[in-house]
Amino acid sequence: MATAVDALHNLASERSSIQSTYELTKYLEYQLKEIKDVYLTYLGPPFNDKDFSPPRPNSTALTLPSAATRVDQWHRLENKARLAQNQKAYSVLLGAVRELARSTLCPSLKTSLLHFCMGLDGLLGSISALMTALGDTNPTQTPNMRGNAGELQKVEGFWILRELQSWLWRSAKDFNCLKKKLRVTLH
């Protein structure tokens, strides 16, 4: 009986943690919208044109895991795998945004980007904690994947923020999905 009660408490606690992580994701998504507008203005035309979409460069700076996935594959993800994909993505993205901040010449934009990195770091921490709570005792920390540390190209900067935006949007759906699965487990 005590074990069942404990299990219920744990599940409720996990749901609460997932909800907090979800809310952090939404907050970062909102922050990113503002930073992205400023950054694209900083890059100048054609990057700040509404419909501009350059090809995604095939460079070492952009060894970013894509948020895009087939719907059926996304549905079938197990909880741990779902979290692991998020963790891997944000590990890489955090390094990429730090690099973006380093190579930005505008001081206020650099500050905003570095502040945003703190939020991303917090998100990574939340995800790692969730993975531990769900039984993944050794959540893998992927090292920042930035190859040759030359100057970041404008198009690379453009795509880093674009992929980040897609990941934050996807993560919100991932955490919502996790929450629902845990609710089913509770009942």
Place this chain on the structure above:
Amino acid sequence: MANLVTSLCCVVLAAVVVAYPRNADRIQYGRIGSDVTMQCGSLDNDVSVSWKMNGTYVKAQHSLEGPRLILTNVSLNHTGLYTCFQKQDDDKHEAIFLQIGIPPLEPTITCRSNTYPQGFYCSWHQQHSTYINTTFDVEVQHNQRSLEVKKDLFHKNRCHVRFPEVFSSFPYKVNVTAINALGKASATKTFEESTIVKPDPPERVTATPIRFNPRRLEVSWHSPATWPDIDNFPLKYFLRYRPLIREQWQHVELSDTTSHNITDAYAGKEYIIQVAAKDTEIGTWSDWSVAVHATPWIEEPVPVVSTTEVEFHTDTKTSPMPCSNAPQKAEPPVGGAATVITFFSRLLLGMLLLLLM
């Protein structure tokens, strides 16, 4: 190439303004405002012919050059069946259906996903009619791949596309080319997956009064039937309501529920209520649902007691007001109690006047 062929599969025939007569040997097209030359069969240049339009001799401004009829500055009125006859022969030599129109204009394209994450549809229209048969070729590109496009069975200028993936960073590019006998015109629309998501309005909205609660209404609804995966792609809702006597709406945003209790309704007033829906993460709000009307619960009115039944007692206790869960605002008292109070007021006034005299 196969993909290109596949994506060109969506070809839609626009409405034909003038039917192609069965007795025409061929159709010829002419642009409004231009000069049109029609050749009677393959007759030699020195052969004279006469021409009729819809059975009568051509009246519009024209000139003749042997077997050719030249119409100048044509308008839509020149559309018709032209038949030519050799002067010595009553049998028609050739029948030509002349259709006057204009080349296509760039179509206007709109795209929307009300079945996210399944797929989206694009619709297009021209600013005005071309007056002649116009077809539309549709191509959709995503991440350097062409996607399969399917014609809508019920809507003339609409095609459907399935999302190849979700949470994509690559935009979709839709190209629609309008083609008719006088030319072609193309338009392109580029968008990201997240920007075109707009659910259909919520369905089966109901609003019910709650017994013994004069300021409450219970509102419930269903997610739109076209939304395919409500569990993994939940919707949030926006409810608006107002009494009919007021212009200003009150709004409530709700997540994770398809019902809501309005607790601040004006007692006894009829309300109008609507609900809209949106994906919790992306896209735009749906249109408002069909409006429902409801009035909060009202207590049954107490039967009025006749004044002849009122009895005056020597003790000053008066019978209490009828017991009610719904105290009325500033309503005048009714029945026998009112008559007693009026009597005593007059008595008191009379006594005061006597004292003053």
